[in-house]
Amino acid sequence: MDDTVADETARGDMTGIASEPVLRVDGLSVEFLTDPGPTRVVSDVSFAIGEGETLSLVGESGCGKSVTVMAILGLLEARRSRIAARAVRFQGRDLLAPGGKALRSVRGRGIGMIFQEPMTSLNPTMTVGEQIAEVLRFHLKLDRKAARARAIALLDRVRIPRAAERIDDYPFAFSGGMRQRVMIAMALACSPALLIADEPTTALDVTVQAEIFDLLRELQRETKTALLLITHDLGAVAEMADEVVVMYAGRIVERSPIAELFVRPEHPYTIGLLGASPEWQSDKRRLTPIRGRVPLPGDRLDGCRFAPRCPFVVDRCNSEIPPLAEIGPLHEAACWRAPLDPDQP
């Protein structure tokens, strides 16, 4: 990549966030080396999260949200994937640096991560206490006793009843919601500057979902941790996020401050998404649920990937990819027709 140097000067102003961001991702692309050939599942994704901020990444299943965050943390299988980016920086450290040394020192210490699957994300042969203490002992060099005491305090903090007794239990003795709490305790153990939560509630019951979001909100208020929240729950987005990034088929189609997004969504896909979500009825521009299906990563499309499903489609959409362009303060959309006039579909 020859553009890393040029990029240094561009840092900061492209994101529009005043303070130095905690995490800055610039031009991230991910390809999987599959049988017929490399398939690109994430294309040119850029975003930044400021200290204590919450950025929400939304989009339909399969649009590349998980792959994006896994690529940032280097959790994709190296032999089966290829990652390219102008920069991925966490507190100024280059996470893509060869050798992965910066990455390893950041994982679990500077960035905590919660996964989509609470039932399988904990090691079945270690007690939850061991699994939490392990992080504390490795990163903070606590001794056995101190790590255990801290682990109990953490379990208590994520509202696990009788934490001192439960600490020696194995994951199988916990429900899905409780396991996700353990994951949160583990992710927050070293007071990271950033917490990445990849659909932390998707696998849980509705009532438990609300509890987990409440807990995350409360912990974030206490710890001032920045949060990268991936979710389908637009209600939670509305309540928690400062900024929203909408992805479609591996690309960012819209980026907006939360206040703007629900009032003035600009990309037809975002409009569709808001309309399709039962949590949110935007009354002005109600669309019927989005027709058609998400293109598969391998599908050949010359223009906008949303064009085949878009009610606002014009000729240009099928031949040229629309770039992400500013359409208002801190508000960007990748659409030839933005800003939209809803009365002329």
Add this chain to the structure above:
Amino acid sequence: MPFLSRLAGIVATLFLLSIVVFCLQLLLPGDIASILAGEDRSPETLAAISERFGLDQPIPVQYVRWLGNALQGDLGMSMRFNQPVSTLVLSKLPVTFQLATMALIFAILIGVTSGIIAAVFAGTAIDQTLGVFSILGFSIPNFWLGILLIMVVSVQWGLLPASGYVSPFVDPWQSFRTMLMPAFVLGSQLAAVLMRHTRSAMIEVLHSDYVRTAHAKGMPRWRIIIKHALRNALVPVVTLGALEFGQLLGGSVLTEWIFTIPGIGKLLVDAVFNRDYPIVQAVVLCSGAIYITLNLLADIAYVFLDPRTRRGAT
């Protein structure tokens, strides 16, 4: 409760085994009394022998008497050595046990280690090379490997003794040296099997969500492999290893014969050739009992390794 039913199962299995073993002697050609009588086959002698060994009794009575004695450790007298069978078996058992244990340790050391390495480097030349060795280890017959080793290592290089046995209590080092090749030969198949199992179990575990979590926690790679992956991968492997120990004891018959090691296997082969039935019976019965015990131990090891099964067991 599950433990009690397990125990009942074990007792039932041993009972069936004892019947089969007892019936062995009935199925064998020739009248036992006349075999025992040797040269002197006068009706008086035969009758005396029959009476002495209870051969004139109905078969169920004979069985009950035989079982009663067996339970008290009396498995009869060897016809050939004129010694109590139990004494003979007990004196040979440690030899075979040492051989099988060393073979098991070899198999685990070689098989599990190379399985881990193959899994960590899956798809690379290292993995493929180890795969070739595992196929060789599995398919080379023991007698061939044994003879090859004797010819090369003992005869040509003169490094290790080709045969015999030294008790570890007499000379531990010499005992180890004598057992080295036989144990390697006996354990080679199991090493290959364990390697393949460890490899596939490790590959599966290395792709699991909790290993991904461990990476996200920033744990170092080797710690993840040993602490997070291996333990989970070993649950099925250890169970297999313990079960296969029984196979090793069985397989030792041939190995003992190749390396002329005075263990149970050699005792059994000699007894078969000499129609020394009480010894055959005793060896089969002991092997069965040991095999069942090993099954039980494998289950216990499984419980120890996998906390999920602990609840049901206690």
